[in-house]
Amino acid sequence: xxxxxxxxxxxxxxxxxxxxxxxxxxxxxxxxxxxxxxxxxxxxxxxxxxxxxxxxxxxxxxxxxxxxxxxxxxxxxxxxxxxxxxxxxxxxxxxxxxxxxxxxxxxxxxxxxxxxxxxxxxxxxxxxxxxxxxxxxxxxxxxxxxxxxxxxxxxxxxxxxxxxxxxxxxxxxxxxxxxxxxxxxx
Numbered sequence: 001x002x003x004x005x006x007x008x009x010x011x012x013x014x015x016x017x018x019x020x021x022x023x024x025x026x027x028x029x030x031x032x033x034x035x036x037x038x039x040x041x042x043x044x045x046x047x048x049x050x051x052x053x054x055x056x057x058x059x060x061x062x063x064x065x066x067x068x069x070x071x072x073x074x075x076x077x078x079x080x081x082x083x084x085x086x087x088x089x090x091x092x093x094x095x096x097x098x099x100x101x102x103x104x105x106x107x108x109x110x111x112x113x114x115x116x117x118x119x120x121x122x123x124x125x126x127x128x129x130x131x132x133x134x135x136x137x138x139x140x141x142x143x144x145x146x147x148x149x150x151x152x153x154x155x156x157x158x159x160x161x162x163x164x165x166x167x168x169x170x171x172x173x174x175x176x177x178x179x180x181x182x183x184x185x186x
Contacts, residue, residue, distance in 0.1 A: 040178075041080075043079075043176060043179070044079040044080040045079075047075075047079035047168075047169065047172045047173065048075045048076060048079045048080070050168060050172065051075045051078075051079070051164070051165055051168045051169065051172075052068070052071070052072050052075050054164060054168065055067075055068065055071050055072075055075070055161045055164060055165065056068050058157055058160060058161055058164070059071070059157050059161065062153070062156060062157040064150060064153070064154050064156075064157045066144050066148050066150065066154075067141075067144070067154065067157045067158055067161060069140060069144065070096075070137045070138065070140040070141045070144060070158075071137070071158070071161045071162070071165065073136070073137035073140065074092060074096075074135065074137040074138070074162070074165055075165060077092075077135075077137065078092065078165060078166070078169040078173075078181065079169060079172075079173070082169065082173050082179060082180075082181045083180075083183060086134060086135055086136065087135075087181075088182050088183060088184055088185070089166045089182050089185055090132070090133060090184075090185060090186055091132075091133050091134060091135040091138075092135050092138070092162055092165065092166055093133075093162050093163070093166060094128075094131060094132075094133030094135075095128055095133040095134060095135030095137075095138030095139070096135065096138040096141055096158055096159070096162045097158075097159065097162075098124070098127055098128060098131060098133055098138070099124045099128065099135075099138040099139050099141050099142040100138075100141045100142060100145055100154065100155055100158050100159075101155065102120065102123060102124050102127060102142055103120055103124065103141065103142025103143065103144075103145035103146050104145050104150075104151075104152055104154065104155065106119070106120045106123065106142075106146060107120075107145055107146045107149065108152075112146055112147065112149055116146060117143055117146050117147060120142050120143070120146055121139060121142065121143060124138075124139050124142045125139065141158055166182075169181050170182065
C-alpha cells in the first residue's frame, strides 16, 4: 500500500472517531515501573560535573556565559542518556554546528525579533531533520545566538565546547563496563 493511501486511510479513521479518538491519544500508554539505579545516576552526575566545569570555564573565558545553557543540557544527555540516538556524536556535533551557524546567519540578515526567533527554530528543526543531526539542546544555541545578539564569536566556544563534551564523554563513559559511548559516529 502506498504512503498516500496509508495516510488517507489514517485520516479517514481518525475523522470517523472524531474528538473522542483525538482525546484518547493524549492518555498515553501505560508506564512500566523501572528501578532507579543509584550507582548509574552517580556515575552520570560525576561525568556531568566534570564536563560542565571545563565547559563553564571555557564559556566564561571567551565572554559567552550564555553558551553554558545549551551545553549544560547536552551534558545531561551524553552522560545520563549516553545510549540514546540524540546523544551520539553526529547529533551533538552536527546539531550544534548547523544550529548555531543558521542562528547566526538569520540574525546577521534579519536581526532580532520574536518572529525571527520563532522562524529560526523552525528552520533549524527542518535542517536538523534533513541532515539527521537532531539534538534538542543544539536548537537552543540558535535561539541564544539571536536573542543575545552574540555575533560570530559565539561560534568559537560552542565548537570547542561540543568537541570537548564528546571527547570527555568518550573518555569517561568508557571507563565503566556497562557503558559505551559512542554507540555510533555516523
